[in-house]
Amino acid sequence: MHFSSRLLEQAVDEFGRLPGIGKKTALRLVLHLLKQSNSDVSRFTHSIDQLKEQIRYCATCFNISDQEVCEICTSVKRDHETICVVEDTRDVMAIENTNQYQGVYHVLGGLISPMDGVGPSDLKIDALMERLKNGEVREIILALSATMEGDTTIFYLYRKLKDFDVQVSTIARGIAFGGELEYVDEITLGRSIATRVPYERNIG
Amino acid sequence: MHFSSRLLEQAVDEFGRLPGIGKKTALRLVLHLLKQSNSDVSRFTHSIDQLKEQIRYCATCFNISDQEVCEICTSVKRDHETICVVEDTRDVMAIENTNQYQGVYHVLGGLISPMDGVGPSDLKIDALMERLKNGEVREIILALSATMEGDTTIFYLYRKLKDFDVQVSTIARGIAFGGELEYVDEITLGRSIATRVPYERNIG
Incomplete structure (x- = not known):
């Protein structure tokens, strides 16, 4: 030009x-x-x-915030026994938009990616373990991307979390609602069949 | 959100x-x-x-410039008898990239668009007429978009330019090079046939 x-x-x-x-x-x-x-x-x-x-990051969950501790972390209406672990603030916004989640969050600030030189110490993982030490947290939901980096991070966190008395969940994977079978990739389709659920549970 | x-x-x-x-x-x-x-x-x-x-605009052609008068307008290598009239600085860049034009430019700063409230007085049209008064310019090339606004502006300029002893041209319209006939719109295709040129001229 x-x-x-x-x-x-x-x-x-x-x-x-x-x-x-x-x-x-x-x-x-x-x-x-x-x-x-x-x-x-x-x-x-x-x-x-x-x-x-x-710019400030919540001292508890590390989400972007204008205050020292964010509105979600200070809210008495939220379930502080459940922590949803996400990659960044966009994921918090996406989950909040669903209106399906009443717990609190923990923003890692990225995913483990050796290719990009991002290791566990670059993420807010130690801070997450700190939050579990008082024993009040009952469940950790790992809501990370279904990518290699996401899976690596889930595996790493899962091994670390075994030391705590806490239920570890991952978000459900499968065919998206409205998704037509013929356009679904083979891995997703294959795993959706392997991890099929009774019909009664799907409509529950 | x-x-x-x-x-x-x-x-x-x-x-x-x-x-x-x-x-x-x-x-x-x-x-x-x-x-x-x-x-x-x-x-x-x-x-x-x-x-x-x-930001400054060339005092002669009104293209974006860091100097009082732009490099093209001050260049002795350019043909100052030919002025190419364009809508904005992007068009100057696009034409310069072709390496097919050695004349100078005049940037209107928009196109006549009654819908958007843009009239002739909002464009650098009077300044263009000023440039013709010394009689040194021989040809004006109207290189404007093939849209309703472009055609309106061409028609307006053509009527104003009739008062001057200057050749007025418009850039050629037709099928783009590499364009497949079946994907060309009907108006372009129809006019391309109506304004067909002898083969000798096309390879010239």
Whole structure:
């Protein structure tokens, strides 16, 4: 790309570093911002600077929070005997949106991935074990991605959690609701048959 | 979406205002920035602030430029008797990338669009007419989109340019190179047949 301005090129380069944003999209976004008012652009950049400077993580569950301890961890309405372990804040948001879960969370901040140089010590695993020491937690739900990294992390956590008197669960895997059989991958389909459940349980 | 942090929500809202960026993508981009170093994030926001504050437009052709007059307009290697009229700086970049054009440009800054409240006075049309007054320009190439707004703008410019002793051209329209006939829309195909050219000219 031939840029008529170094400043333009720099801004496009920066946008192009974002995941999933190619050079053409980056240029489109930068030219869009150029057409906006000064105050609109300031508000955009200020919101990012402010978030980066003032971001805090809940001291208990490590979810992104504006307070020392997040709203979920301080809520008396939540079941503090059940901890759902997730990779990041997006997973907390997705599970909260289901309205199916009343327990609390623990945000690992990633998954074990030797390929990416992420080991157990890079994640909030020790902090999770700390939370179990007072004996109040009864169940740990491992809600991690069905990927190699997710499975590796589940296996690692499962072995660590055996030392505690706590029920360890993983979220159910199988055919998604509305999923047509012919489009389901073979591994999922094969395991769905192997781990089939009585009909009475499925409608329960 | 349920956000655990107001700062996070604000940043996601701002990103979500960009064209083609939905809420989920916005969240992904913001969380990506949160994982980057402070200096990387500062460089990102600073590049946008700096561009917005210091952006200049060439006094001659109105392309984005770091100088008072842009490199193309000051180049002695360019043909200053030919002006290619385009909508915005992206079109200049696209045409420059072809290496097929040696003339100069004039950036309108948009297209006439009554639906969007954009009239001729909102575009750099008077400035284009000014450039013709010294009589040095021989040809004006209207390289505008093949849309209703593009056609409206071409029609308006064509009527204004009739007062000047200048050749007015529009870029060729037809089947794209590599385009398969069965996938071409009917209007393009029909007009391509109606405006067919002798084979000798096509290979010229």
